[in-house]
Amino acid sequence: MDSSQAFLSALHKWMKVYTHRSISYFSVFAKEHGLSLSQLGALFQIQHKGCFSVSNLGEVLDITPAAASQMLDRLAHQGLIVRSEDPHDRRVKQASLTALGESTLAESFLIHKNWLNALATSLSSEEQLQIITAFDLLSEKTEHLADPQHDVESLS
Amino acid sequence: MDSSQAFLSALHKWMKVYTHRSISYFSVFAKEHGLSLSQLGALFQIQHKGCFSVSNLGEVLDITPAAASQMLDRLAHQGLIVRSEDPHDRRVKQASLTALGESTLAESFLIHKNWLNALATSLSSEEQLQIITAFDLLSEKTEHLADPQHDVESLS
DNA sequence: CAATATATATAAGTATGCTTAACTAATTAG
DNA sequence: CTAATTAGTTAAGCATACTTATATATATTG
Numbered sequence: 089m090d091s092s093q094a095f096l097s098a099l100h101k102w103m104k105v106y107t108h109r110s111i112s113y114f115s116v117f118a119k120e121h122g123l124s125l126s127q128l129g130a131l132f133q134i135q136h137k138g139c140f141s142v143s144n145l146g147e148v149l150d151i152t153p154a155a156a157s158q159m160l161d162r163l164a165h166q167g168l169i170v171r172s173e174d175p176h177d178r179r180v181k182q183a184s185l186t187a188l189g190e191s192t193l194a195e196s197f198l199i200h201k202n203w204l205n206a207l208a209t210s211l212s213s214e215e216q217l218q219i220i221t222a223f224d225l226l227s228e229k230t231e232h233l234a235d236p237q238h239d240v241e242s243l244s
Numbered sequence: 245m246d247s248s249q250a251f252l253s254a255l256h257k258w259m260k261v262y263t264h265r266s267i268s269y270f271s272v273f274a275k276e277h278g279l280s281l282s283q284l285g286a287l288f289q290i291q292h293k294g295c296f297s298v299s300n301l302g303e304v305l306d307i308t309p310a311a312a313s314q315m316l317d318r319l320a321h322q323g324l325i326v327r328s329e330d331p332h333d334r335r336v337k338q339a340s341l342t343a344l345g346e347s348t349l350a351e352s353f354l355i356h357k358n359w360l361n362a363l364a365t366s367l368s369s370e371e372q373l374q375i376i377t378a379f380d381l382l383s384e385k386t387e388h389l390a391d392p393q394h395d396v397e398s399l400s
Numbered sequence: 401c402a403a404t405a406t407a408t409a410t411a412a413g414t415a416t417g418c419t420t421a422a423c424t425a426a427t428t429a430g
Numbered sequence: 431c432t433a434a435t436t437a438g439t440t441a442a443g444c445a446t447a448c449t450t451a452t453a454t455a456t457a458t459t460g
Contacts, residue, residue: 103356204256219251
């Protein structure tokens, strides 16, 4: 299909632009908060799923359970997550964000604010509405797709 | 303005969804290629600007020139970048991607392929066209805005 | 109940990623 | 031409981020 090709191409171009911007913003943010990019990444994963067992976090980050355990150790030590026993299986520890963890992530998106505001003012109301519709569509569709793990498995 | 608020909200939502996906994909990709997320981030920055002096790379990544020099050392050792003397100022070393560096980054976007294809097939042609228009608009506007460094400076 | 499997944690070891301080080379200013 | 500044590297030191191997607690299975 022709529009699929154009769709992938437009999305790819935007990903390059966005990746470049966000790496720079997240680098500054992480430094300001005494975090590494890896730690910030782990926090995003936990936030998205609500909670994560040690092994499952290791799977999405592609690291061993031992490494995931140590990562959670450091995050817990900084007060960003807590580990609680899973009532269904007492071997399992579920990691979830603390209030501090939540607010830290919320703040991490604010660092993009200047850029996004500049972007907003450079667009007409009509253009903004067009983009809003597009993003709503994308967000909705993405959430209905399978979780990344499945794609990852099918790639290997 | 009302549509600006909705615009920022839609963009924010999409950023959360996309950040979550891309961290997982880039984690897997980095591991497969023996890279860290930090190294991948540095490569993206160099790619975007074409070349980077040691100090300037340090600025966008918010690290000291010494750290940037060491980072480039490791990337050069892996054959992903080369450093060449700036003809205008022989103190300056310009880092740029090698063919291997370029192809590695190109490949890093392919790892999103399964997801993007699934996304594409879940959308009608009409919806795809709407999204294409939106992304073209965004990519174009973003490239005309000032570089991230300026925003960063104004934040501190 | 005993044996096995699973989830996590801990220990030891290595590479990365950062810092500050000291050093070298090139440029700029007086 | 000398002094001061700037760009980059190097060294020492420390925290992070991973690995494998081992240990411990809980679950599952025969």
